[in-house]
Amino acid sequence: MEKLVAQNIQDGKPYEITIKDNEIQSIVITESEEIPEFYFGPGFFDIQVNGYAGHDYNLVQDYFLNLGQISKKLSKKGITRHLPTVITNSKKQLGKLFHQLTLLLESNHIYQKCIPAFHLEGPFISPEDGPRGAHFKEFVCAPNWDWFQYWQDIAGGRIKLITLSPEWEGSNSFIEKCVESGVKVSIGHTSANQQQIEGAVKAGASLSTHLGNGAHGILPRHPNYIWSQLAEEKLCASIIADGFHLPKEVIKVLQKVKGDQLFLVSDSVALAGMKPGDYETPVGGKVSLTKEGKLHLKDKPGMLAGSAMNLLQGFNFLLKNNLASIQEAWKMASQRPEKYIFTETEPWYADKKKEFIILKKSKDSQFDHYKTFISGKETFPNTIQSINYEQ
Template sequence: MESVIYGRHYQTLLPISISIRNGFIKEIQRLQEPNKEKSLPIIAPGLVDLQINGSFGIDFNSDDVTVEKVITITQKLWETGVTTFFPTIITNSKEKISEYLHIILEACDRNLRVNSTIKGIHIEGPFISPLDGPRGAHASHYVRKPEWAFVEEWQEIAQGRIKLITISPEWGGSVEFIKKCVEQQLVVAIGHTAATTKQIDEAVKAGARLSTHLGNGSHTTLPRHPNYLWDQLAQEDLWASYIADGFHLPDSVIKVITKVKEKKAILVSDAVSLSGLEPGQYETHIGGKVHLTEEGKLHLADNPKILAGSAQMLIKGVQNLVSKGVLSLEEAWEAASIYPSNLVNLDVQKGIKEEAVADLVLFESNENGFIIRQTIKDGKLVFNSGIEVHEGWSQ
């Protein structure tokens, strides 16, 4: 069955129609109805979040996570324009990481649309720096040197779904570990690191491809040069992810990252379970008592200067970049959709092109920000706020 949607192309803002058949974009046509132009929502590629720890009160790293909760968070993410994401499992015991992987896998096996939305899993730790600062909020007693046997066991449990792993190459044996990951088609990211210039260079030569949330998970003070931030920026083969919630990085740093890395700079939410919840005081299993402000800043309850994670969804990061003039709408949106898909070699997000997978978002932009109106996954309408801009939908 064929369906048609109408909207304004996110790159040009000109009105178009998109015909969708069997989950793919079949035809794109320019509309010749100028009177409708301003009333139509913007059509853009579905968002791709490669680093999300949880949201809407659900944490992929909590003992109370269930198959039903993984399904729920996936459905809630559709409402924010995310059509593909990597649940992110952080530093923990080998057994706990295995347990969380089992739950995510079962959710994918139980629900076809969840399976289509979760295109990979991101393991962030435990092979990170043991030092205060670079380690961030990760539990120090679980941090350890890289061990390939751990990854083999996890990947067997996940049935090959682990696609991205964040490590610090400051550990002995890191080069060999990275090479094994690359042989198994795992994308290796450098993050939560205090690695030297030589260690970072060796890691990139071994096949490391990404810097995880560059500028965060680091010491509060660093030598002017050399330091591991400059070293990663200077590596031409290294992509960089960054958080644009307005609190983790100043605009000036984001401008430098995006200017240097260009289409290798990808936006991530790094959202925690409190994302999407109302402002107020909360108790968390990692940070303890925390406060979520009206502006969306999440900090320790007794110290507003110490962040307790990111509490904003990926769409908010796109909005922040555009509203502050850091990036254009096209640049910001592609940094949160097409670029991350390119990094991990996903076919799900190639943009608005004929024969591309129909993962699309329709949204409006006003003084309150970006408002998602519809989300389409594999050509199916998975979220609809009630507007009528389509014909012939089969949900």
């Protein structure tokens, strides 16, 4: 039996939490005047995970259950739910990747809880160097509804989010079909002009994927596609807060403009949590991971190849640099992305009240993961040791 006092991040009050046999027994408000070192609140929700800790959603596995390690390891960082993100590839290869994800979810109910949907990032993005990022150019193409339906059928209808660039002819019609079918559409890896972005928003696009990244190194002062997306009030925006993708002052500006429409993603790849060095991966090909945690194309240090962080690190980055209060940062890592992807009428919300995380505040005002609960039970309690992936 374990009892601890933790502050509720939502109402700011202290509660006594009783845990027995890895299961919550009670959560009761307390009159304790001690300042608790623990905080609890909604689990973090990452809508952009390419891979993590050596496991890759963009690589066809010899044994698909290996991909379950991503959910286990992320749960030890407070991420209770995430969207596996499959990026630009051939029609056939993308089909294989969605097939193995479907098999994973069918293998165990815990993965269904951790993975409520999928994110397709590409292949309908900009073919230009810069906006294309680390995506392979040979597979970039115009939106194709028949192809998307093919992938969606294999995925069992689980593709809930697609990132594309509206610079292609026929983009608006494709966006309208996605929205009508219940799929959220995000603008990303784009070199679209003002009119094309306006058209995409009218067609139903509602998000900017990792705004400020997946862009040319040099842009006109104005107009450009970053200003255009910032100006669209109907666009929410996700950002990567790892200290490499966006400068602190840019995050401040994005917060002022987007307000409660702004939230965090990790954009983590399989190398997140790995040792520094040179690697070859399905995401970006030959890449280098520095000791500081920056991941870039091996021959192009200025071209990032995804992120080597997790969402808890992004949360801590905001706090360390006074970019958000703990309440604001927590919302950016949990409730806002969740609210964007899902509605409260969906069955997925059935046991939400029993899902939360406990974080422990350290001496430097950063937070470490302590426990994660889904359906009132600690997830993967004894199957994996906590590992420090912080930079």
